[in-house]
Amino acid sequence: MHMADALLSPAVGTTLWAGTAAVTSYASKKLKREIDDRTIPLMGVLGAFIFAAQMINFTIPGTGSSGHLGGGMILAIILGPHAAILVIASVLTVQALFFADGGLLALGCNIWNLGFYPCYLVYPLLYKPLVGNSQKPGRILVASLVSAVTALQLGAFSVVLETLLSGKSELPFGAFLLLMQPIHLAIGIIEGLVTAGIINYVRSARPELLETMAALRPLDASISLKKIMATFIVLAVITGGALSWFASTHPDGLEWSIEKVTGKGELPEQENGIAPVLKGIQEKTAFLPDYGFKPAGNDAKEGEAPPVWPGIEAGTSVAGLIGAVIVLGMIVLIGMGIRSFRRGCT
Amino acid sequence: MTFSDHYFDIDRLDRLSRKETFVHRLDPRVKTIATMLFLITVISFPKYEVAALVPFFLFPVLMLTLGDIPAGFIAGKILLVSPFAILIGLFNPFLDTRIVAVVAGLPVSAGILSFLSILLKFVLTISAALLLIATTSFPGVCHALRQLGFPAIFVSQLLLLYRYLFVLLEEAMRIVRARDMRSSGARGAGVRVFVRLVGVLFLRAVDRAERIYHAMLSRGFQGDLPTLRPSRVTAVDLAFLAATIAFLAGFRFSQVAEGIGRSAQELLR
Amino acid sequence: MSHHIIEFRDVCFRYPDGTEALKGISFRITHGESVGVVGANGSGKSTLIRHMNGCLLPTSGTVNIGDFPLTVKTRRELRRKVGIVFQDPDDQLFMPTVFDDVAFGPLNLGMDEACVREKVRGALDVVHCLDLQDKPPHRLSLGQKSAVAIASVMAMDPDILAMDEPAANLDPRSRRSLIAFLKTFKHSKMIASHDLDLILDVCERCIVIGDGRVVADGPSAELLSNRTMLEENSLELPLSLQGR
Numbered sequence A: 001m002h003m004a005d006a007l008l009s010p011a012v013g014t015t016l017w018a019g020t021a022a023v024t025s026y027a028s029k030k031l032k033r034e035i036d037d038r039t040i041p042l043m044g045v046l047g048a049f050i051f052a053a054q055m056i057n058f059t060i061p062g063t064g065s066s067g068h069l070g071g072g073m074i075l076a077i078i079l080g081p082h083a084a085i086l087v088i089a090s091v092l093t094v095q096a097l098f099f100a101d102g103g104l105l106a107l108g109c110n111i112w113n114l115g116f117y118p119c120y121l122v123y124p125l126l127y128k129p130l131v132g133n134s135q136k137p138g139r140i141l142v143a144s145l146v147s148a149v150t151a152l153q154l155g156a157f158s159v160v161l162e163t164l165l166s167g168k169s170e171l172p173f174g175a176f177l178l179l180m181q182p183i184h185l186a187i188g189i190i191e192g193l194v195t196a197g198i199i200n201y202v203r204s205a206r207p208e209l210l211e212t213m214a215a216l217r218p219l220d221a222s223i224s225l226k227k228i229m230a231t232f233i234v235l236a237v238i239t240g241g242a243l244s245w246f247a248s249t250h251p252d253g254l255e256w257s258i259e260k261v262t263g264k265g266e267l268p269e270q271e272n273g274i275a276p277v278l279k280g281i282q283e284k285t286a287f288l289p290d291y292g293f294k295p296a297g298n299d300a301k302e303g304e305a306p307p308v309w310p311g312i313e314a315g316t317s318v319a320g321l322i323g324a325v326i327v328l329g330m331i332v333l334i335g336m337g338i339r340s341f342r343r344g345c346t
Numbered sequence B: 001m002t003f004s005d006h007y008f009d010i011d012r013l014d015r016l017s018r019k020e021t022f023v024h025r026l027d028p029r030v031k032t033i034a035t036m037l038f039l040i041t042v043i044s045f046p047k048y049e050v051a052a053l054v055p056f057f058l059f060p061v062l063m064l065t066l067g068d069i070p071a072g073f074i075a076g077k078i079l080l081v082s083p084f085a086i087l088i089g090l091f092n093p094f095l096d097t098r099i100v101a102v103v104a105g106l107p108v109s110a111g112i113l114s115f116l117s118i119l120l121k122f123v124l125t126i127s128a129a130l131l132l133i134a135t136t137s138f139p140g141v142c143h144a145l146r147q148l149g150f151p152a153i154f155v156s157q158l159l160l161l162y163r164y165l166f167v168l169l170e171e172a173m174r175i176v177r178a179r180d181m182r183s184s185g186a187r188g189a190g191v192r193v194f195v196r197l198v199g200v201l202f203l204r205a206v207d208r209a210e211r212i213y214h215a216m217l218s219r220g221f222q223g224d225l226p227t228l229r230p231s232r233v234t235a236v237d238l239a240f241l242a243a244t245i246a247f248l249a250g251f252r253f254s255q256v257a258e259g260i261g262r263s264a265q266e267l268l269r
Numbered sequence C: 001m002s003h004h005i006i007e008f009r010d011v012c013f014r015y016p017d018g019t020e021a022l023k024g025i026s027f028r029i030t031h032g033e034s035v036g037v038v039g040a041n042g043s044g045k046s047t048l049i050r051h052m053n054g055c056l057l058p059t060s061g062t063v064n065i066g067d068f069p070l071t072v073k074t075r076r077e078l079r080r081k082v083g084i085v086f087q088d089p090d091d092q093l094f095m096p097t098v099f100d101d102v103a104f105g106p107l108n109l110g111m112d113e114a115c116v117r118e119k120v121r122g123a124l125d126v127v128h129c130l131d132l133q134d135k136p137p138h139r140l141s142l143g144q145k146s147a148v149a150i151a152s153v154m155a156m157d158p159d160i161l162a163m164d165e166p167a168a169n170l171d172p173r174s175r176r177s178l179i180a181f182l183k184t185f186k187h188s189k190m191i192a193s194h195d196l197d198l199i200l201d202v203c204e205r206c207i208v209i210g211d212g213r214v215v216a217d218g219p220s221a222e223l224l225s226n227r228t229m230l231e232e233n234s235l236e237l238p239l240s241l242q243g244r
């Protein structure tokens, strides 16, 4: 599931972008020093391959619904973590631009969620130890399943965290988690099966291929577990620190201004034309400055979620509403004006 | 969406991005930066903000009309986009039911406001991203990223990804067509067949990468994809960037919509 | 200019999957010669062409370009001398636009901007593709792709030209102009093709390979009129010699 711009706060969005930028430039540095030139076209073509493969649907056994390949895990297995995260980042960039999947600000989150975990956590800490030096299809199947499920669970959990920290959604933590994790368990199992299937197919059809590719990355051995853990902890501390700092300053912090909402003055009577109609609507329209009232739902929910402040901002007032409609009309007019002007020119 | 729809969408955006208009001629770096600033500004509005977001539609509308991009196409794409944000936002009206306003006699809850806000942000951010790519060629964006300091390796393989996207999509389309012709009904679309198809596609991709590498070597490849591109930022580009920043700042920090609404109220009095 | 000599000495090549594609190939091409390579599908033509600039290195045997053997060490330098046009133009056009693609070689040779533009213009002019400059390769027809692929190699001014099926996708007019162009290219060249008429027209000498070995090597006019030998190698007489 792709994180989306509209659910993000600038603080979360930029923090995750910073994290992603750090990880991808680390990967690029590593690659630049140790890369075999032939990896560059291989990365590009495999990115295109993931894209093409994602467009082929298949029927999920027993459900009748259709699934497709995510591809993070398979790239990590074939290209190794450094090259894989760059390819994943590229695939997500193309998706963000051409399909508006997620969006450009959320791209940072998405690269993190779908790239960082499979490449830098799951691959070295789970997949490699699980597979070891074995070539057995069964072993690969188990390792792929565990890895894909873990990677997707971590990714889904991040989406939940990012959404909650951004504070645009009302979904309580527990409910959101219940919504996301099981779906991604199912997606992860499918992903694992497909990943193992492809790796095993390639291994049987062209046994030498995977070895050739593994030989392209002498860097694999140089990733020590300790280093990864240390990096991860540092990143986690920085990210967590930044996030909680932003969260505590509460980007939605509300300067609640009563005058702005209610300061309309009395409207003098005027009884002809469109005015009375509008006035009628206006009289029935009011923004209640009083935010102390009880939630219309039951109290249990209130207890579960942290106390929320209804940050009804200054702009959301009667005048704001009228203005918004007028502005929208003006923008449409401008657009149509330019369009017909251009038509006239050509 | 079916396979070929996706394909034709990429293709259509790619074609649109090669038009020759004022917007298309702007420097890709400037457009990329302007779009990012626009996104951050839109996202920076608090949870319940609705009215102040509306003036921001001016930006996509101007890009759309000045760039001569068909509005229907972009609108269609926005509707078809993955609705994750909307799904999550949809919970708000049910969870946050405190009534904060009465509009034309109907009660409006805080949840509805925050949902509306998510909806507006969704449309604004998505259309901005789509319009960036519809008015700037993808290689242009890549070039901009390189100049803005993205790693060379990343940009090189992004360019190659884009180049071979079309080649591999066509290859995949042929494979899928063969599958659909040979299989009757759902049997051919199962996981097993899928794995075989994707496996074949993968092997071909790897072989192709090897051939491309040879072709690159034959022409002196040394790890970089050099290009000749005019990369001057002109006065027009700077003016565009300045205007965008002024527009964003103006609409972010002054309550334009509310001001206009208030004047309208005054007039009606 | 002795460095335009190409010599294969008992070249064998095995692909990583075990396929023996070349099983001891020897020949020598002197300066200015143009040589056709013909043979059935899978006989090893493409594999042979890829040995010309060290894309593939022989499992045993040697390839000499001029006075130097092609090795891991020398191939970077020798590559500048040998221009290769590959069989699938999609593999050859890897840059986002036609211009960028043709400019790739000259830029890597370190030419300055004016020089690069000049080279690109000249090379595209030869194949009549100047007006395709700004197009992305995926919007070209197959024939246009082939033509641009040839231009992208010509822009590097190679001393030796090796082509794998250069005319496969060309319409008659483009094929004609390719033949005319090849006749003006005065350095050594080697052309692998199933288009025997083109070989007959352009190459005075011809090498027939079958199953990774040289089956025949001699003047084109002589070899390509030898019906029995051709048919043994899944080939047939060039149309111009079929004497209708």
Ligand SMILES: Nc1ncnc2c1ncn2[C@@H]1O[C@H](COP(=O)(O)OP(=O)(O)OP(=O)(O)O)[C@@H](O)[C@H]1O
Binding pocket: B207, C015, C016, C017, C019, C020, C021, C039, C040, C041, C042, C043, C044, C045, C046, C047, C048, C087
């Ligand atoms: N990448 C590869 N890996 C393994 N075997 C290969 C590879 N490429 C080619 N071969 C095998 O090597 C042999 C020679 O192939 P090659 O491509 O050189 O033939 P060709 O004469 O060019 O054929 P065509 O006329 O079809 O182009 C064939 O048996 C082929 O199957």
Ligand SMILES: [Mg+2]
Binding pocket: C045, C046, C047, C087, C164
């Ligand atoms: Mg061949």
